[in-house]
Amino acid sequence: MNFTWPAFLKWPAALPQPGFLWPQFLWLLLLLPLLVLLYLWLQRRKQKLAVRYASLAIVKEAMGKGPGWRRHLPPLLLLGALGAMLLASARPVALVALPSNQQTIILAMDVSGSMRAADVEPNRLVAAQNAAKAFLKDLPRDVKVGIVAFAGSAQVAQLPTLNREDLVTAIDRFQLQRATATGNAIVISLATLFPNAGIELQQLSFDRMRGMGRSLDQPPPKQAEFIPVPPGSYTSAAIIMLTDGQRTTGVDPLDAAKMAADRGVKVYTVGVGTVDGETIGFEGWSMRVRLDEETLKDVAQRTAAEYYYAGTAQDLKKVYENLSSRLTLEKKETEISALFALAGALLALLAAGLSMLWFNRIL
Template structure:
């Protein structure tokens, strides 16, 4: 913590004449009573009120100190922080086509994938992680970052009906989603570069085939872990109808062979998830990836930190007033 207006600390010098006045002249202004001898009171025990008789002046001085600190504008320290941590570079490529609305995983495939991915991200605080989403086309939802709070926020904003509402064209462009993720890792200098590709269908859109993207990933030293999501036969799919939602059984058509070939080409692994538990276990397995050293630069913003001092001044002043008008009240 530092103070923006340090010159205000010069006001603390005013405490010196105030304390001197209190010690030398305060008693002269107080009422007195003459007695012939005070010998009888010499060894009398002191009450607790006598022991705290000077506490109000101490509280008053501390209150003044706190107010001076407020005027000096305390602020948090503002600087770049460089340090080396253990981590890898990961891009998550997630299918958001309308078929991800199927509810064979709970509450549906996409929400289950988002929930498990969020746990995965939270468990790897030192990794550079980014997010690419794809349906009939692909775009980067979040570039690689160690600011996982922002990443989780962007992950949470991915809607289950993003393709259904026409924001992006529907379909499953696995090759485009993988190519987009590869493009984000091409300039990475990390020892280990990984893509986690999650989909529930087969490639039917896009200008780049999945295997072409896999070959490009291999040439760049990127390992791809593929996850095929969905039950083995049919899955309940919600269809809006007048006054509600009707469920129809949608056949599950996942090109597991292509996903396995992508993983094999890039020295990764292919997984199959038919329920939430299996999906969660897959991410736990991937969590055992090797780690490498990387430099992280963090920036902390400056903000005003006067509130604790202002609160302390208020409490001290209130305590001093209460003591002076109650237990330490003097008559006359």
């Protein structure tokens, strides 16, 4: 249950709306102004009693030693302590960045021929390899990472592992190929995450039927039944797919995205290269390439993830840095009653300590 602040208080829009599990206890905060009034009444009563004594020393003793502000500081701190403890009793909650329970990340990386283009220095492939290696360094050591390389087909370059050296070796082994099968990359990534779900067998059956010239209208072999879950709800794994072109063969990436969404797996997409389309030439031959941003955005949206565009090597590095923090830290609504209780205890101790130091008594 969330506590809604009255409109006239105008809680700043830039700050997260505070919430409380037991908001009914907030009414106890009305005791604070009553305590302030009681304190003021006691101070006035003390002054009236003090004027009855003839000795000025006795009057000073009654009023307290030192500057006037010292007399009021311990009670003020005690009032703050009570306020903090009353807030703690309402069990406040807030969005707090906590370590994610992400356990496996699949890097699906485009190795089609257009990745040799030098519009991203030194070229797209090397920039992607360098950014991926930096990404591995930033990840916690307990996060497994797998590598899927794709062009006209997709294959697992490295099964999920904690060994960063094996991952770097797999990235360095990339060989450029023709065509781009972004959908296949997602399917193979899912098959790697769920090796017992029959996903890889379904994809092989699809390729076999196409190669034999059989009608694709024929229903595919029956899969093991599973219950679809909400998109993005599977928090133990994620897929990051980097590509510089549009799909030219293989599974439709939107169909593959639906498979990922039904399993709750987020597919973060990263686009590099030319958005409008351009003819890129190298080593005596040329090819027309265009980044299909709309499809990449759609894939990310359907899986409750995000799309990123990187026009330079530095942009690509920043994208991976952002993904590293996003995948290893997540904001969760967490009860913070203990923080308010601790603040209240510290204020109470400070109030008692200052009172003993200045007046040789506890308030």
